[in-house]
Amino acid sequence: MKSSIHMKTYDKLIRDKIPEIIERDGKEYEIEKMDDDEYKKYLNDKLLEEAKEYVESGDIRELADILEVIKSVLDEEGMEYKELEEIRKEKAEKRGRFKEKLKLLEVRD
Secondary structure (H helix, E strand, O other): OOOOOOOOOOOOOOOOOHHHHHHHOOOOOOOOOOOHHHHHHHHHHHHHHHHHHHHHHOOOOHHHHHHHHHHHHHHHHOOOHHHHHHHHHHHHHHHOOOOOOOOOOOOOO
């Protein structure tokens, strides 16, 4: 009887400890380290992936994954989270927040 090897192929950014977890599960893996430009592209892809997971599941814990990606983008750009928070506050002061649950239907000249 022949045993078959089951292989699943991915092409996505993973968290740093995923290789350890795969090894602990007794599986083999292949990874590569990306250059800066490719990493930025994959961070953007990961942000969309995590946002989609949140929208589809409604699981508030998915927001933690989104925040982790955001923090990684900030690290890559040399920006601290507190700077982003200041930008958020400034925008909230100038343009408001989303607390009133307003939906724009039409604008007329």
